[in-house]
Amino acid sequence: MGFLDIDNVTKSYGAVQVLHRVDITVEEGEFLVLVGPSGCGKSTLLNMIAGLEGISSGEVRIKGRVMNGVHPSRRNIAMVFQSYALYPNMTVGKNITFGLEMHGIPKPERDKAMRNVAQLLQIEHLLDRKPGQLSGGQRQRVAMGRALVRNPDVFLFDEPLSNLDAKLRVDMRIEIKKLHQRLGTTIVYVTHDQIEAMTLSTRIAVMFDGHVQQLGTPKEIYDSPANLFVATFMGSPAMNVLPVRLEDRNGVLHALLTGADGQERALAMPHAPAACAAYKDTEVLLGIRPEAITDPEGADRNARTIQPMTNRVTVIEPAGADTFVTMVLSGRDCIARMRADASVEPGRDFDFAINMDKAVLFDPKTQTRIA
Amino acid sequence: MADMTGSGADFRTRLQTWLPKLVLAPSLAIMLIFVYGFIAFTIYLSFTDSRMLPSFNWVGWQNYERLFRIREWNIAMRNLAIFATLYIGISTVIGLALAIFLDQKIRAEGALRTIYLYPMALSFIVTGTAWKWFLDPAIGLQNTMQMWGWESFTFTWIKDREMAIYTVVIAAVWQSSGFVMAMFLAGLRGIDNEILRAAQIDGASNWNLYRRIILPQLRPAFLSAFVILSHLAIKSYDLVIALTGGGPGNATALPATFMYSYTFTRNQMGIGASSAVIMLLTIAAIMVPYLYAELREKK
Amino acid sequence: MAVPSPDSPVRTARITRVFIYLFLLLFALFYLLPFGIMLINSVKPLSEITGGNMIALPREWTIQPWLSAWSTAQIGVQPTGLRPYFINSMMMAFPAVILSTMVGALNGYVLTKWRFRGDTIIFGLLLFSCFIPFQIVLIPMARILGILQMAGTTQGLIMVHFVYGIGFTTLYFRNYYAAFPTELVRAAQIDGAGFFQIFWRILLPSSGPIIAVSFIWQFTNIWNDFLFGASFASGGAAPMTVALNNLVNSSTGVREYNVHFAGAIMAAGPTLLVYIVAGRYFVRGLMSGSVKG
Numbered sequence: 001m002g003f004l005d006i007d008n009v010t011k012s013y014g015a016v017q018v019l020h021r022v023d024i025t026v027e028e029g030e031f032l033v034l035v036g037p038s039g040c041g042k043s044t045l046l047n048m049i050a051g052l053e054g055i056s057s058g059e060v061r062i063k064g065r066v067m068n069g070v071h072p073s074r075r076n077i078a079m080v081f082q083s084y085a086l087y088p089n090m091t092v093g094k095n096i097t098f099g100l101e102m103h104g105i106p107k108p109e110r111d112k113a114m115r116n117v118a119q120l121l122q123i124e125h126l127l128d129r130k131p132g133q134l135s136g137g138q139r140q141r142v143a144m145g146r147a148l149v150r151n152p153d154v155f156l157f158d159e160p161l162s163n164l165d166a167k168l169r170v171d172m173r174i175e176i177k178k179l180h181q182r183l184g185t186t187i188v189y190v191t192h193d194q195i196e197a198m199t200l201s202t203r204i205a206v207m208f209d210g211h212v213q214q215l216g217t218p219k220e221i222y223d224s225p226a227n228l229f230v231a232t233f234m235g236s237p238a239m240n241v242l243p244v245r246l247e248d249r250n251g252v253l254h255a256l257l258t259g260a261d262g263q264e265r266a267l268a269m270p271h272a273p274a275a276c277a278a279y280k281d282t283e284v285l286l287g288i289r290p291e292a293i294t295d296p297e298g299a300d301r302n303a304r305t306i307q308p309m310t311n312r313v314t315v316i317e318p319a320g321a322d323t324f325v326t327m328v329l330s331g332r333d334c335i336a337r338m339r340a341d342a343s344v345e346p347g348r349d350f351d352f353a354i355n356m357d358k359a360v361l362f363d364p365k366t367q368t369r370i371a
Numbered sequence: 372m373a374d375m376t377g378s379g380a381d382f383r384t385r386l387q388t389w390l391p392k393l394v395l396a397p398s399l400a401i402m403l404i405f406v407y408g409f410i411a412f413t414i415y416l417s418f419t420d421s422r423m424l425p426s427f428n429w430v431g432w433q434n435y436e437r438l439f440r441i442r443e444w445n446i447a448m449r450n451l452a453i454f455a456t457l458y459i460g461i462s463t464v465i466g467l468a469l470a471i472f473l474d475q476k477i478r479a480e481g482a483l484r485t486i487y488l489y490p491m492a493l494s495f496i497v498t499g500t501a502w503k504w505f506l507d508p509a510i511g512l513q514n515t516m517q518m519w520g521w522e523s524f525t526f527t528w529i530k531d532r533e534m535a536i537y538t539v540v541i542a543a544v545w546q547s548s549g550f551v552m553a554m555f556l557a558g559l560r561g562i563d564n565e566i567l568r569a570a571q572i573d574g575a576s577n578w579n580l581y582r583r584i585i586l587p588q589l590r591p592a593f594l595s596a597f598v599i600l601s602h603l604a605i606k607s608y609d610l611v612i613a614l615t616g617g618g619p620g621n622a623t624a625l626p627a628t629f630m631y632s633y634t635f636t637r638n639q640m641g642i643g644a645s646s647a648v649i650m651l652l653t654i655a656a657i658m659v660p661y662l663y664a665e666l667r668e669k670k
Numbered sequence: 671m672a673v674p675s676p677d678s679p680v681r682t683a684r685i686t687r688v689f690i691y692l693f694l695l696l697f698a699l700f701y702l703l704p705f706g707i708m709l710i711n712s713v714k715p716l717s718e719i720t721g722g723n724m725i726a727l728p729r730e731w732t733i734q735p736w737l738s739a740w741s742t743a744q745i746g747v748q749p750t751g752l753r754p755y756f757i758n759s760m761m762m763a764f765p766a767v768i769l770s771t772m773v774g775a776l777n778g779y780v781l782t783k784w785r786f787r788g789d790t791i792i793f794g795l796l797l798f799s800c801f802i803p804f805q806i807v808l809i810p811m812a813r814i815l816g817i818l819q820m821a822g823t824t825q826g827l828i829m830v831h832f833v834y835g836i837g838f839t840t841l842y843f844r845n846y847y848a849a850f851p852t853e854l855v856r857a858a859q860i861d862g863a864g865f866f867q868i869f870w871r872i873l874l875p876s877s878g879p880i881i882a883v884s885f886i887w888q889f890t891n892i893w894n895d896f897l898f899g900a901s902f903a904s905g906g907a908a909p910m911t912v913a914l915n916n917l918v919n920s921s922t923g924v925r926e927y928n929v930h931f932a933g934a935i936m937a938a939g940p941t942l943l944v945y946i947v948a949g950r951y952f953v954r955g956l957m958s959g960s961v962k963g
Contacts, residue, residue, distance in 0.1 A: 051384075052856050069380030071387070073862030085853035089875035098871075099861030146857075383864075390865045391784035394776050398836055399792055405833045406799040409807040416809060425813065469697060472690045485949060486698045490705075492945035492952065493938050494894035496911045500918050500934040501704040504927060505724075515724045549701065553953055606803045609896035613915055627897075630805045635901070640809060647805040658801045666794055 001064055003028040003186055004049070004154055009058035011044055018044055020210045021058070026154075026203075031180050031187045035197035036207035037233070042190045043158060045207075049188060050079050050156050062153055073102065078147035079156040082163060084139045086131035086146075093118075093127040096145045117145045137168050144179070157189040161196065173199060194234045198222065206230045225360065228367040231287050237324065240293075240334045241362070244286040246279050253277075255286050255359070257330040260312035265329075267307045269356050273371045276361055284370065285362040290324065292358040293336035295344075299353035307354045316344050325350070410651065417648045421640035434645040444646065447624040450536050454625065455604040457540045458547075463596055465544065466551025467589075471581065473552070474559045484556070487549035495546065499613020502542040503529070532622040535615055539607075539623055542614055547603065551596050558592035559585065598661050605654050626650050705938075712736065712931035719927050735928035739936060743929050744920065745913050746905070752933050754906070755913035759893055759940075762824050762909055766831035767888040773832075774839020774884060775877065779869050781840070782847040783855045793844065800837035807834075808901055815902055827903050831892045838891075839884045842955070846880035847873065879951065886948055887955035890941045910937045 002025035011019035019041045026032050034042040047053040049060055051072035060067045067075050078099075086095050096117060097110040105113075118124040121141045131139060140160065147155055160176075161169045177200055180187060191197055197204050198218045206213045206221060206229075214226035225231035231239045244255040247266075253276055254266045267286075269276070276284075299306050314333070315326040323338040336352055344350050361370040380388075417435070420428045438444050469487060473480055490498060505511045506529040516524035528534035562585060570584045608627035615623040617632075626646055634643030711719050712735055714728040741751035781793050811830060812821065820826030850873060858868045899909040908916070914937045918930045945952050 047856075050856075050860060052859065069384055071381055071383040072856075072860045074381065074383065077860065079857065079860050081853040081857060083851055083853050085851060085857035087854060087858070087872055089872075098858070098863070102862035102867065146861075387784075387865060388786075391780040392786065394865075395780045395792065398773060398777050398796065398840070401833055401836065402795055402799055405807065405811070406802065407795070409810040410802070412810040413806050425809070465697070469694070472694055475687070475690055477690070477694065483694055483698055485946075486701050488949070488953065489942065489945055490701060492890060492941045493705075494896065494911050494914075494941070496894075496896050496915050497934045497938045498704075500914065500930060501708050503918075504930070505704050505707065510720060510927065511724065518723050545701065545704065554957065557957060602801055606805075608805075609911070612896070612900075613918070616919065627803070627805055631808075631897075631901075634809060644809060647803065647808070650803040651806045654801060654803055658798065662794060662797055662801075666790055666797075 001061070002026055003030075003063060004188070005059070005061040005064075006045070006049070007059040007061065009045070009048060009060060010056050011041070011048060011053070012056045017056075018210050019048075019056075022212055024205060024212070024215060026186060026188065028186055029184045031189065031200055031202045033189045033191060033197040033201035033204045034207055035191055035194060035204055035233075036213075038192060040207040041210040042192075042207045046079075046156055046158055046188060046190045049154070050077055051075055073099075076150075076153045077156055078150045078152040078154075079158065080143045080147050080160045082159040084131075084143040084160075084163075086139060086142055088131055091128050091130060092123065092134070092142050092145075095131065095142060096127075096149050099146065099150050113149050117149045120148065121145050136164050137172060140164065140172055141175075144176075148179075148183075153186065155185050155187045157187065157191075159191055160189075162191070162193070176200060194236065198234070206233060208233070223358070224369065224371070225287070226369055228285065228287070228362050231360065231362070231369075235289060237290050237335050239287045239289050240329075240332075242286045242288070242330045242332055242334060243283055243364070244330065245283055246276060246281065246361075248280055253280070255361075257286070259310075260314075260328045265309050265311070267309065267354060267356055267359075268305060269359065270305055271357065272361065275370050279361070279363070279370060283364060285364050285367075287360040287362060287369075288334075288354065289358060290335045290337040292355040293334070294353050294355075295338045295342040296351055296353040298339045298342065300355050300357075303355045303357045305356040307356050309352045309354055310349050311352060313344055313346050313348060313350050316346055413644050414648055416640060417645035419641055421644065423638040423640065425640060430641070434641045438642055438645050438649070441642070443621050443624055444626075444629055446621055447626050447629040450623060451605065451625055453536055454540055454543070454607070455601060457537070458543050458604050459597060459600045461540065461544050462548040462551045462600055463593070465548040466596065467555050469548070469552040470555035470559055473556060484553070487552050489549070490546045491550045493546065495607075495609035496613045498542055498546050499610050502538070502545070503614050506538050506541075529615065530619060532619050535619060535622045539611055539614055543604075543607065543610055546610075547600065551600070554592050554596050555589060558589045562588050594661070598657060601657050602654055605650055708931040708934060712928055712935060714928055716924075716926055716928055735926070736932040736936075738926070739917070739929045739932035743917055743926070743933065746916050746920075752910065752913055752917065752936055755908055755910045756936065758824055758903075758907060758913075759910040762827045762831065763889055763892045766828045766835060766892050767885055769828075769832045770835030770839045770888055771881060771884045773836055774841075775843045775874070775881070776869070777836070777840040778843025778845075778847045779873060781844045782850070783852060783868075783873075784865070793840070796837045796840050798837075799834070800841065804834065804897055808897075812901065822903055822905060822907050824903065824907050827898060827907070827909065830898050830902060831888075831895065835888050835892070838887060842880055842884045842887070843877075846877065850876065879954075882948060882951040883955040886944050886951050889944060890952070893941050 004026040006022055006024040009022045036042050048055050055068050093114055096114050100110045123141050161172055203217055204221050205215045208229050214230045221234055242257055244257045247254050247256055253269045253272045257265050259265050311327045313325055313327050317324040323340055325336045325338055325344055327334050363370055416425055419426050420430045508527045513526045529538045570580055607625055611623055611625055611628050617624045617628045630643050630646045633639045707724050713731050715732055740753050742749055743751050781789055815821040815826045854872055855868055858872050896911040899912040914933050917933050
């Protein structure tokens with residue numbers, strides 16, 4: 001039994017089931033991120049943990065205590081909302097202490113707690129202002145202060161950074177991570193942004209269509225995606241997915257694909273999982289991330305299998321730190337990531353190095369990873 | 372917000388599920404009795420031989436059959452048709468024209484808007500009093516014109532059985548056209564300027580801009596204006612009482628004045644009730660589809 | 671020659687603009703004239719009205735018609751002036767306005783923030799009640815008031831206006847609270863605030879504008895009502911509109927037009943004042959009465 005148990009939880013509205021048997025155990029101090037496209041059920045799940053939505057079946061437990069039917073204010077949780085949900089008519093100080101007041105905490109204690117939190121978040125100078133007078137970043141801090149002051153068992157974050165501009169979002173992301181490291185609190189965090197998910201979490205639950213597609217550490221999710229959805233949702237630019245044919249050549253499994261010139265390219269996969277043997281002489285999907293296709297000088301020295309490949313370049317996109325190169329492989333666009341100074345030109349052939357250690361294969365029917 | 376009724380729900384959570392309903396319940400009860408119950412009661416009375424007091428003696432469709440043979444009712448219905456058509460038509464044209472012109476970066480727009488709209492704040496009784504006198508040939512407009520030397524000027528509509536209903540139209544338009552203006556103005560201000568710029572770059576003239584781009588986008592405002600005005604027209608009572616008292620004779624009777632006089636003055640409650648039911652059906656025919664569409668859209 | 675207008679992309683020629691201003695001013699005159707003339711003639715002696723020019727300013731200014739309308743004019747059978755009826759209307763309007771606004775606010779809160787199965791139907795029922803012709807309820811209402819011994823009383827009228835005002839006030843608050851972020855309510859729930867605490871501490875402090883709209887709309891409607899007043903409160907308990915109609919349409923004696931005008935302006939005074947002071951909210955009330963949902 002964990003600190004927060006989501007035990008076979010489902011949610012239905014009438015006949016429509018929006019969450020299918022979610023089963024997650026969160027340990028104390030963990031930072032769990034629920035990530036997925038809009039409508040995947042991640043916010044519904046968060047609201048169910050908060051008690052803002054009913055649970056159709058299954059149980060939510062915090063510290064072993066069943067929370068089904070318990071009023072949100074009695075769950076010892078705190079929540080930071082997308083819009084921050086600061087009470088517009090109250091000062092920052094009042095916003096922070098409102099929850100304590102509702103719980104009947106005497107004023108001196110409330111003020112003490114408020115000052116501690118304000119100091120922690122460096123918002124002491126804002127305490128007498130109204131939310132309307134604050135910038136986006138300041139509101140974000142106040143919203144976190146309101147959550148922190150309650151000293152809750154679990155923090156719930158509902159897309160807290162999506163209303164901030166790009167730069168502030170990165171700053172606040174680091175801020176949240178620092179806070180988590182310092183206080184060691186248990187956090188469940190909802191976002192649709194896969195970078196936030198990767199950077200913040202200790203574990204990620206990727207959700208789609210009311211199902212948890214995969215639950216794992218950021219590295220597991222990124223390197224060993226359970227299925228095609230997880231593979232393409234996580235990572236930017238997205239993982240390349242190419243139809244290939246598997247063949248045994250001299251005892252080594254090869255993935256065969258077609259270059260821009262119509263000629264066959266064979267990529268050796270000596271370390272492919274054993275299950276791949278069953279797919280010999282069939283069509284499968286090869287997933288390979290852009291950073292695994294490089295110029296030969298930029299290839300990973302520690303990789304076990306680097307395969308060279310020459311192919312025609314269609315488009316190049318210099319992005320400062322890297323240069324992204326688009327080419328056509330097996331009839332699909334495929335993106336490669338070069339060093340910034342790689343001398344690539346559109347319309348010319350170029351030698352690529354492909355790190356086949358990072359390649360994954362998917363069953364084209366079930367769309368799950370072959371492992 | 373949420374269905375949190377679970378068998379194991381704590382007291383606070385259960386309180387939360389029934390308290391809102393409890394708060395709404397008195398209003399619902401009041402509505403069910405004072406609106407829908409009363410409507411049912413009136414409908415019932417319209418099938419009885421009630422006279423001065425309600426009677427529960429069922430007479431079937433007799434009141435309705437009699438109602439449509441009463442001359443005054445037919446005059447009232449004819450008047451309503453004339454009044455509603457002209458009132459809605461003229462108010463819409465004037466309101467639209469004022470709104471379009473006011474939307475041309477007019478100096479003192481605020482003051483003009485205030486002037487156009489203030490009659491809406493007045494009671495129809497006040498409006499009726501003002502216009503009754505203004506249109507009175509002996510002391511009002513006609514008298515003044517003649518004093519100014521236009522000896523042949525006559526304007527006696529208010530005393531004329533054929534024309535009196537049009538004076539009701541004038542007064543009603545005076546009262547409500549500013550409101551229609553406000554509605555169209557809000558609609559005009561809601562149109563995206565970029566669409567208009569795009570149309571101009573496409574070479575549309577001002578005339579075409581209004582005809583092809585702007586007016587079609589005011590469709591919701593047209594609809595709202597129509598619904599509100601027709602509803603006001605069917606309910607019209609005070610204005611007629613104050614302006615003409617339904618006269619000369621019963622030349623300006625409307626269903627509302629008919630209902631009142633048959634029910635409370637002539638002690639023909641059954642007939643009065645049946646006329647009220649006809650009024651309700653007329654309004655419902657317009658309002659129900661409109662409200663239904665509005666509520667569905669919002670869902 | 672085009673007049674540059676930075677905001678509106680519609681440009682108009684100068685000659686057109688002259689025409690537009692003429693049109694707008696003509697209509698301003700149309701709207702001002704009847705009431706303006708009434709005002710001018712309410713401070714003239716009667717002889718100047720019957721024998722003179724209605725647009726001319728008074729040769730002899732007098733406030734006698736106002737005094738007479740207020741305290742001595744014959745209303746029905748009593749020479750009381752309009753004063754007691756003005757007071758009746760005030761005594762009727764304020765309680766009815768306050769009650770219906772309070773109930774409407776709570777209803778709007780429930781219908782937006784505590785939604786439950788069937789709430790749209792309830793709202794639909796409330797909404798339709800705004801638009802019924804009141805003739806359909808006159809007969810049963812007269813009976814009920816009789817049974818409750820409230821016929822012909824101000825209390826009876828307060829009840830009637832309260833009952834038929836709930837629909838509109840609920841509509842206002844529902845539309846306003848629909849735009850009020852639900853996340854605030856959720857945050858307050860997590861903070862431990864209950865149903866009434868959320869309403870009182872979170873929603874109500876932000877409801878100033880809509881309270882103004884509801885208050886103004888209800889006040890205007892109730893003050894200006896004639897049908898209910900004439901049906902349920904004739905005689906000493908009659909509201910201002912009914913008394914004014916009696917004054918103007920009484921068939922006995924000389925028609926004192928100047929007194930009538932003074933009375934009409936008195937009857938218009940409170941709502942006009944509200945319109946001039948808080949016109950913005952008045953217009954908003956009109957609009958939300960038309961653009962529903």
